[in-house]
Amino acid sequence: MKLFGQSAPMNDSWIQQQLSEAKAQGLERAARAYPEAGGVIKIDGKEVLNFSSNDYLDLGRHRHVMDCAREALDQYGIGSTASRLVTGTLPIHEELEARIAKEKGYEAALVFGSGYMANAGTIPVLAGRDDLIFADKLVHASMIDACKLSGAKLVRWAHNDVQALEKRLMQYGTSNVRKLIITESVFSMDGDIAPLKEIAALAETYDAMLMIDEAHSTGAFGPNGAGLIRELGIESAVTVSMGTMSKAMAGYGGYVACSSDLRKLLVNSSRAFIYTTAPPPAVIGGALGAMDVFESSPRLGSILQANADYFRSLLHAGGLDTMNSQSQIIPIAIGENEKALAISQKLREQGMICAAIRPPTVPPGTARLRISITLAHHVDHLDLAAKAIISAVKG
Ligand SMILES: Cc1ncc(COP(=O)(O)O)c(C=O)c1O
Incomplete structure (x- = not known):
């Protein structure tokens, strides 16, 4: 009888192979830890605008x-x-x-x-x-x-x-x-x-x-x-x-x-x-x-939508494509995985989290930045973010 731990090691090279394939296609993912949750958070003492939170009405700490x-x-x-x-x-x-x-x-x-x-x-x-x-x-x-x-x-x-x-x-x-x-x-x-x-x-x-x-x-x-x-x-x-x-x-x-x-x-x-x-x-x-x-507070949803309309109008004025967004979720069409990742990283360095969404979450060739507007974002946040996003995408 073989005892646990004494059998021949399983051939797990397929795990490495799958990971390298994902990396080569710009599809590797990792769950990174953030020190806080919500639409505006502090990282290393600095305010960061998080446009990837689904806490749309900012109730997480209500x-x-x-x-x-x-x-x-x-x-x-x-x-x-x-x-x-x-x-x-x-x-x-x-x-x-x-x-x-x-x-x-x-x-x-x-x-x-x-x-x-x-x-x-x-x-x-x-x-x-x-x-x-x-x-x-x-x-x-x-x-x-x-x-x-x-x-x-x-x-x-x-x-x-x-x-x-x-x-x-x-x-x-x-x-x-x-x-x-x-x-x-x-x-x-x-x-x-x-x-x-x-x-x-x-x-x-x-x-x-x-x-x-x-x-x-x-x-x-x-x-x-x-x-x-x-x-x-x-x-x-x-x-x-x-x-x-x-x-x-x-x-x-x-x-x-x-x-x-x-x-x-x-x-x-x-x-x-x-x-x-x-x-x-x-x-x-x-x-x-x-x-x-x-x-x-029955008006929270309509305030959220008004803010999203405003943000979309800023992006459109800067020549960006927000696909058919009609809600607080605003995608910005990019296309290639690597490009979406690079733009997301650039924005991250400027204090903005705008996740790059890639296949298989979205169809191949349609990588995008997915922006979630929440009530934690004030008008000055939206102005600042629109400017930075337009420059990162166009630049
Ligand atoms: C459209 C849709 N349905 C279902 C779910 C799953 O919900 P939950 O995160 O509560 O499991 C999500 C998000 O995660 C979603 O976006």
């Missing part, structure tokens, strides 16, 4: 949000200590779900450990091996992974192209299987907005379910930050409104809003809901605190 997180921590302790179906469900999980359902305009809601898990736990319940999923070409990786998990046939349609979607629905629509259309309301890497009304109308015409990922529109659009489904009043045509607590809610976790029956089915069959520990009390408390702020 006193009320932190107080709510702290109260939940004090009341329940650090963890929920079990999965939701065992003893992990606490009154604040139920309170948050009722609150999300009410604000989003649905009968019910279900909280997951993260946005990734909300997608991974919901899509495979909506569609199975014999079914069809119609996904916008640019939907987030968590949705694509969820589609793979479901085993359903995945049909892609050109980004935000309603005619392309209809063509696909006509092509496959006669088969007697469940059909699910998935898209995002504000796209995470492009900052553009899906034609949700038209997509909802097609879902009704072709008897398809519709799931919309509102990760980047929650807090940033809609009444009390409830997102674009609510703003457009299309809740009845949208089977599932998905979102995260990790962007404008400044914390961590994900959720879906849906019918009471679908929630019941998810509770009974969603693996990402059942086979994991319930989200910890402090993040749930923080999410409730963020929803209080959405309600007490």
Whole structure:
């Protein structure tokens, strides 16, 4: 018998090979530690403008949000200590779900450990091996992974192209299987907005379910930050409104809003809901605190959008291409990976964090700087940043 540690070493040269290939293509990544989180941070005592934070409403250190997180921590302790179906469900999980359902305009809601898990736990319940999923070409990786998990046939349609979607629905629509259309309301890497009304109308015409990922529109659009489904009043045509607590809610976790029956089915069959520990009390408390702020300061989203409009106008005046951005997410088209990295590095040296987003997060040849405007950024920050970005891209 061979004891552990005595067998021949595994040939792991493939690891080195994969790493060098990624490096050669300008695709190597590293998770670097920052001393602080948020839109304006201090590094080595110097103020740095962070345009890569998703804390759009600057709630990460909001006193009320932190107080709510702290109260939940004090009341329940650090963890929920079990999965939701065992003893992990606490009154604040139920309170948050009722609150999300009410604000989003649905009968019910279900909280997951993260946005990734909300997608991974919901899509495979909506569609199975014999079914069809119609996904916008640019939907987030968590949705694509969820589609793979479901085993359903995945049909892609050109980004935000309603005619392309209809063509696909006509092509496959006669088969007697469940059909699910998935898209995002504000796209995470492009900052553009899906034609949700038209997509909802097609879902009704072709008897398809519709799931919309509102990760980047929650807090940033809609009444009390409830997102674009609510703003457009299309809740009845949208089977599932998905979102995260990790962007404008400044914390961590994900959720879906849906019918009471679908929630019941998810509770009974969603693996990402059942086979994991319930989200910890402090993040749930923080999410409730963020929803209080959405309600007490309903104009935050429109101020954010006005600031984003202003920033885009500065970039356009400097001749930059912000693709089809219509939100607080503003991509600046660059193209080559190395060039995007070099510009990002140059800006970093000037005290600005503007992440270079490269494949596979975005399609090959479309590397870009992705700017997130947050309420931590004031007008003078925006003026300064626009000037520096224009000069770095054009120079
Ligand atoms: C569109 C979209 N959906 C889902 C997620 C996953 O959310 P989370 O970070 O909460 O897992 C993200 C971001 O990470 C996202 O951008």
